[in-house]
Amino acid sequence: DVLQKAVSHVLDFNYKGLLRVESELFLPWLREKLSFEPRPSVNRAFQNMLQKLESERSLVADIAQAMRKEVEIVINPDESMQAYLSATKNVAQLSADLSSRVRSIMEQQDIFIVPAVAYVVPEKEQQ
Template sequence: MKCTTRVSRLWLCFQVLMGLVTSRGFSLFARKAPQKADVIGSCLSRAEAYEQLETFLQQDAANSATFQIQGWRWHTMSLARQAERLQQLAVRRPHDTAVITRAVQHVVNFNMKALHQIETDLFFPWVRKQIATKNPAIGSAIHVVLEELEELRQSVQILGSQMNQDATLIPSSSASIAERSAQVAQQTRSMLHLENTYLVPTIARIIPESEQKSFNNQVIRNLGIWDSRLHLVGMYEAIADDPTEMKLFEQIIPSLARKMIPRWKRLLYEPVAGDW
């Protein structure tokens, strides 16, 4: 019985990696709606997945490869920072309807929306495919990490939708906006911790730097030049006081773009985001 169970789990794992079924065991080609699964996750539990990744990273600690998709990390940091600032704004100026409404629009409908769209449409599918192809065993563990990140992201999206509704009821809803934006910041930082602990170092070790850089270019094309500049300003402000992040920023972002940040902030960013 134990042998049969283990074989079944391994077969499910293979199907998940090949895209034949979802992580919850649902066939992608089934004609009928699947029944609710009793077990959440892939063929590995979270504890098993994290243990496997920790072992892999320890064994490969001498690997000098670097993570190149820093814009995604900085975008996540930017969302957390702006959500914290929105929380402070709603507490400090609860009756300033116009300013709070504008801030909610920027945090939820610009910053959060763009980050989550990139993760959903491009980044997470790309990571799944790349790691499953290059290292199937680790791909199964990364699948578990991505599932947890997706659950957190869905929770953040719900909070964002609620904040959009609250923005129509200011000032009576200012306290609710403050509470929910604080939750957005906390959950986004939880995601960042998970990403920095498992996802970032695994990508650095498995996916060649050239392929990471190519993906960066794909993201920029997806965002467009205008929005890319706006997001770059937000990223810069999120890391400006962190010497380690600023060193990476100077290494990755071309000098001309760095020099243009003050101008883009004044002419592009502040007219859209507001000064709050």
């Protein structure tokens, strides 16, 4: 029950909220701002970068869904000990994978998105 609450809090509250803000507000705003880049090659690079980040986010969502399924096995008292142990191991591995992917997304944003915004978007609009 504690594991289920922890996973639910992280995935359904924290991460889902962040994804919604990014999907509904930040990414459309960013696409709009970066699309004004007059050089086609730079514009394509921006769009490719955003597409790669969206693909990474999709993989994170898949990992989160797999983690939810494994947690259901862990908390189900009717599951065998072998299923319980396997699911527990899988939750730990999925958690590590999730953490690694999210860290990678953050690093990519710091390396590519932040400088792109600083370059393309006027300072007064960056707040």
